[in-house]
Amino acid sequence: MKFWNYLAVRLFQAFVVVFIVATIVFFVSRLVGNPETFLLPEDATDAQMETVRENLGLNDTLLVQYGDFLWDLAQLDFGMSYRGAGTSTLTAIAERSVNTLKLTGAALLLAVSLSIPLGIAAALHRGKTIDWLARLVAVFGQAVPGFWLGLMVIFFFAVELGWFPTGGAKGFKSLILPAVSLGLLEMAAITRLTRSGMIDVMGADFIMTARAKGLRERSIITRHALRHALLPVVTILGLGVGRLIAGSVIIEVVFAWPGVGRLIIDSIVQSDYPMVQAAIIVLAASIALANVLVDVSYRLIDPRIGTGAL
Amino acid sequence: MTQRVPAPIEVEFSRPRGPIRWRRWLGLSLPLSIALVFLLAGVLADVLAPHDPGFLDLSARLVPPVFDGGTWDHPLGTDDVGRDILSRLMHGARISLIVVAIVVPGAAAMGTLVGMVSGWQGGFTGQILMRIVDVQLALPAILFAVLLGSIFGPSLRNVIIILLIWTWSGYARLVRAEVLSLRERDFVTAARAAGASGWWIMRKHLLPNVVNTIVIIMTLEVAIVILVEAALSFLGVGVPAGTPSWGRMITEGREVMLVAWWPIWLPGLALMTISLTGNLMGDWLRDLLDPRLRHLR
Numbered sequence: 001m002k003f004w005n006y007l008a009v010r011l012f013q014a015f016v017v018v019f020i021v022a023t024i025v026f027f028v029s030r031l032v033g034n035p036e037t038f039l040l041p042e043d044a045t046d047a048q049m050e051t052v053r054e055n056l057g058l059n060d061t062l063l064v065q066y067g068d069f070l071w072d073l074a075q076l077d078f079g080m081s082y083r084g085a086g087t088s089t090l091t092a093i094a095e096r097s098v099n100t101l102k103l104t105g106a107a108l109l110l111a112v113s114l115s116i117p118l119g120i121a122a123a124l125h126r127g128k129t130i131d132w133l134a135r136l137v138a139v140f141g142q143a144v145p146g147f148w149l150g151l152m153v154i155f156f157f158a159v160e161l162g163w164f165p166t167g168g169a170k171g172f173k174s175l176i177l178p179a180v181s182l183g184l185l186e187m188a189a190i191t192r193l194t195r196s197g198m199i200d201v202m203g204a205d206f207i208m209t210a211r212a213k214g215l216r217e218r219s220i221i222t223r224h225a226l227r228h229a230l231l232p233v234v235t236i237l238g239l240g241v242g243r244l245i246a247g248s249v250i251i252e253v254v255f256a257w258p259g260v261g262r263l264i265i266d267s268i269v270q271s272d273y274p275m276v277q278a279a280i281i282v283l284a285a286s287i288a289l290a291n292v293l294v295d296v297s298y299r300l301i302d303p304r305i306g307t308g309a310l
Numbered sequence: 311m312t313q314r315v316p317a318p319i320e321v322e323f324s325r326p327r328g329p330i331r332w333r334r335w336l337g338l339s340l341p342l343s344i345a346l347v348f349l350l351a352g353v354l355a356d357v358l359a360p361h362d363p364g365f366l367d368l369s370a371r372l373v374p375p376v377f378d379g380g381t382w383d384h385p386l387g388t389d390d391v392g393r394d395i396l397s398r399l400m401h402g403a404r405i406s407l408i409v410v411a412i413v414v415p416g417a418a419a420m421g422t423l424v425g426m427v428s429g430w431q432g433g434f435t436g437q438i439l440m441r442i443v444d445v446q447l448a449l450p451a452i453l454f455a456v457l458l459g460s461i462f463g464p465s466l467r468n469v470i471i472i473l474l475i476w477t478w479s480g481y482a483r484l485v486r487a488e489v490l491s492l493r494e495r496d497f498v499t500a501a502r503a504a505g506a507s508g509w510w511i512m513r514k515h516l517l518p519n520v521v522n523t524i525v526i527i528m529t530l531e532v533a534i535v536i537l538v539e540a541a542l543s544f545l546g547v548g549v550p551a552g553t554p555s556w557g558r559m560i561t562e563g564r565e566v567m568l569v570a571w572w573p574i575w576l577p578g579l580a581l582m583t584i585s586l587t588g589n590l591m592g593d594w595l596r597d598l599l600d601p602r603l604r605h606l607r
Contacts, residue, residue, distance in 0.1 A: 013444065020445045028454075031461055143586040145537050147544050148560055148578040155567055239447070246452045250541055264453055265545070268460040280453050291447070 003299070010295055014288040021284040022277075026069050029273045030062065078278035083270055089278035093260060097282070099169050100259035103252070104244045106175050107183030111240075115187045116233070119194025120226070123202065134191050141188025146247055150181040150254040167256035178255040182247055186240045190233055197229030204228075231298075238294030242287045341590040348584055352403035359397035360385070363554040367392035372570045389559070389573045390566045398554040399580055405466070405555045406536045406584070413473040413535050418528050420474070421481025422520070426512050428482070429489025440486065443479040451476040452541070459547025469548050473535055481527055488520045522599040529595050533588030540581055556581050 053059050057068060072079060081087045115137070122134030157177060158166040165174045201207065202225055210220045249261030256262070260279050267275040351358065361384075368391065374380040375387040375395075386396040428439035455472040462468055492498060493516075501511050536556075542548035543557030551558070556577040563574030 013441065016441060017444050020441075024445075024454075025457075028457060028461070139586065139589065140582075142589055143533065143582050145540055145578065145581050145585070147541055148574075148581065151560070151564055151567065151574065152578070159568065242447060249452050249456070250545065253545065261453075265456060268456055276457060280457070283453065287447075288444075291444075 006299070007292075007296060010292045014285075014292050017288045018281065018285045022070075022073060022281050023066075025277050025280050026066060029277055030065075073281075078281070079274040081267075081275045082272045083267075083275070089275045090282075092263065092275065093279050093282050096258060096260045096263045099257060100245070100248055100252070100261060102169075102175060103178055103182060103257060103259055104241070104248050106179035107244055107248075108186065108237075108241065110179055111183040111186040111190055112237075115190040116194050116230070119191045120198055120221070120229075122191070122195045123198030123229075124221070126199065131195075134195055138188045138192040138195070141184045141191075144184065146181055146185060147250045147254050149184065150178070150251055153177050153181060154255070167254075169258055174255075178251050178257055181254070182244060182251045185247065186244060189236055189240065193233050193236060194229060197232055198225060201225045201228045234294065234298055238291050238298075241290040241294075245283055245287055338591070338594050341587040341594075344583060344587045345591065348403055348587070349407070351400045352407040355397075355400040355404045359394075359400045361394035361397045363393060363397045363401040364552065365393060367394075372566065372573075374570070375572055375576075378572070386576055387570075387572045389562060390570075393554075395559075395572065395576055398559060399556070399576065401554040402556040402559060402577065402580070403584075405549060405553065406539060408466070409470060409473065409539045410532055410535050412470050413477060414528050414531050416474050417478040417531070418481055418524055421478040422485050422517075422524055424478070425482040425485025426489055426516055426520070429486040430493060430508060430512055430516070432490075436486075439482070443482050446475065446479040452538075455542055456545060456547050459542065459545075464543075464547050464550045466549050466553070469539055469542055472542070473538060476538065477531055477535065480531070481524060484523055484527065485520050488523060489516055492516055492519055526592060526596045526599060529588065530592035533585035533592075536588070537581065537585055 057065055060068070076090070078088070078090045078093075081089050081092060118130070118134045118137065122131040125131055154166050154177065158164050164177050168174055207220060207224060210224050215224075248257075248259060249265065251257065252259045252262040253265055260283060264276055264279045264283075267273075267279070355363075367388065370384065370388050371392045372390055373384050373388040373392075376382055376385050378387070380387050384394050384396070386394075386399065388394055389398070424439050424443070428436040451472070455476070458472060459468055498511060498515055501515055506514075539548060540555065540557030540560070543553075543555045544561050546561070548557055549555045559577035560574055560581075563570075563572075563577065567574050
């Protein structure tokens with residue numbers, strides 16, 4: 001019961017966060033000048049302008065507009081795009097979000113599947129080649145600017161060697177370069193954390209006990225040490241998902257990847273504010289949800305953390 | 311996110327002996343000297359730079375660096391409109407320095423204040439403050455930055471404001487977590503029993519205990535702030551066009567990436583070197599001051 005209470009409270013908190021984000025986005029995008037000037041040709045008459053303003057509800061007071069906006073949001077109506085006659089923003093975002101999910105998912109998978117084994121191997125063979133490799137990944141991965149790395153891998157692997165396409169989202173091959181560029185930072189962080197976590201836990205008393213019981217090394221590592229060492233990794237995964245989604249914006253621009261991030265950048269250039277609003281709210285909601293999931297799973301993995309303190 | 315996880319207490323069993331300790335100092339001297347070069351180049355850019363960073367010399371376009379067949383007139387070559395890359399790198403270092411000098415202490419002060427108050431007060435105020443932190447973490451700051459940049463136009467001031475908003479919450483989270491555990495300690499109870507006010511306890515008892523954490527995060531944030539400034543400038547919402555920022559230089563170098571390597575490699579390498587330096591110094595400081603914080607990065 002306690003767990004469900006906890007889940008409910010966390011979900012409510014996430015809802016509040018999304019609500020505040022929506023509010024900020026609404027008011028910030030109202031700071032921009034008159035959207036009707038972007039919608040009509042330059043020689044439009046004042047009367048035409050007035051009709052468009054009226055239709056968009058721009059003549060109402062700000063507070064009324066805000067109320068309408070919230071009411072529409074509650075019905076999951078994110079409004080119409082200013083571009084591409086009568087496209088619902090939510091439809092456009094849904095189409096694009098598949099690509100962003102692919103990209104961030106691939107980056108996360110890559111980071112987790114490579115860095116955890118690397119971190120473990122480094123911790124178990126301290127000072128050996130594999131340890132040096134892990135530390136190199138950790139140190140450089142955290143220092144290389146993702147967008148620059150992206151440009152460099154395009155240059156070497158797409159232009160010079162021609163192994164991969166230079167951009168766009170056509171098939172599995174086009175996913176590899178952007179996913180590596182996006183995932184490297186998380187890979188560095190996870191490798192580092194796994195390594196230091198494993199080193200710490202291998203010196204703990206309960207590992208000595210397990211050894212004294214005569215357990216096999218493999219079972220000591222997987223059953224006893226790893227469970228302990230991976231706790232902080234789960235913590236940063238939550239923040240990591242947020243970082244990946246935010247980082248995907250730049251990587252999507254570098255690789256011309258048709259995801260939500262690029263949609264936002266393009267929409268800003270085209271002054272398509274309903275699209276910008278909707279996309280930012282959707283991304284913020286997904287990050288908030290990811291954070292709740294991590295917090296909840298954390299409590300499932302480590303029962304020592306009480307559900308009382310929120 | 312509010313994660314109150316007890317930091318694992320790490321015990322170093324083997325004490326570093328003589329040679330290892332020396333190696334540690336040697337390992338620090340390299341980042342330190344790079345940081346010094348960066349600092350000098352930025353501060354003295356006007357005096358040291360061989361050319362005006364904005365001077366277009368169309369007769370000397372894409373001159374390679376001196377070690378790749380160029381001349382000493384342009385030691386690191388020129389870009390596609392004939393501007394001296396070394397001079398632009400130095401003035402770019404100055405831009406990064408200005409951003410770091412304002413953002414890092416500013417965000418630290420803001421975050422520390424919020425973290426301490428919310429940790430100490432707890433209850434309603436604490437909850438409100440932590441929800442603000444959550445909002446900041448859930449709002450993809452880069453999108454917000456792009457939105458603001460597109461509305462107000464690219465400018466150094468916007469970059470600084472955005473980076474302040476972006477980075478303060480990290481301090482707030484950690485300081486709050488530390489204050490939450492410190493407030494239960496005996497010396498705080500004693501101070502309270504002696505009639506000390508909340509502000510007094512925060513200033514005299516809590517602040518000295520969290521100052522190590524703050525210094526460590528500040529050092530580690532230097533690299534992040536520089537990288538994000540470059541990323542924003544790369545996207546065109548950072549510093550205005552024409553400003554010699556490293557991010558801008560990478561954007562410009564991208565145009566000629568296929569004919570000349572130096573306009574994109576050199577600012578990228580500069581960025582990487584300086585963020586590597588910041589990270590190494592942060593790590594060193596953390597191991598020195600507070601090894602418990604190893605999970606930070």
